[in-house]
Amino acid sequence: MCLGLPMTIIETDGRSALCEYSNQQRRVSVILLPEPSVGSKVLVCIDTAVRLLDDDEARLIAQALDALHAILNGEDYDRFFADLIDHEPQLPKHLR
Template structure:
């Protein structure tokens, strides 16, 4: 399984960018995007920025990753997934 990280560009030369997520910094390719500016939030897979993110989407992805980390560490993760508590998964209509 591969996860994308919502990272923030802190410097770029148009081809590569130094991005950060929490305390992690890494240099990633931004060649799939149209010259994202410093401060832009991007979704990074395997050291490649694959799409621009708005602030809300970046926040939701970061919270989901924090929730996954909490669950894998044996900690309470309900607060990260409050919108899912008490809801049963629903099959698509064609599978019912």
């Protein structure tokens, strides 16, 4: 299983990009993206940017990863899922 990281492109030459997530930088391939640009949020799996993310999606993925880190360290994680607490589960639109 591979976890994707929501990273921000800091610099790019069109084929690779220096990206940052959680104060760590990594050079990744961006050849799968149509036009990678500085400041874009991307989902990175195995040092390859596989798709562009909007700001909200990148934030949600980062929060889920932060929650996983909290769980593994025995810390409280409810704050990462405030939008889910006290709500009934809902089917996605395409399944309703």
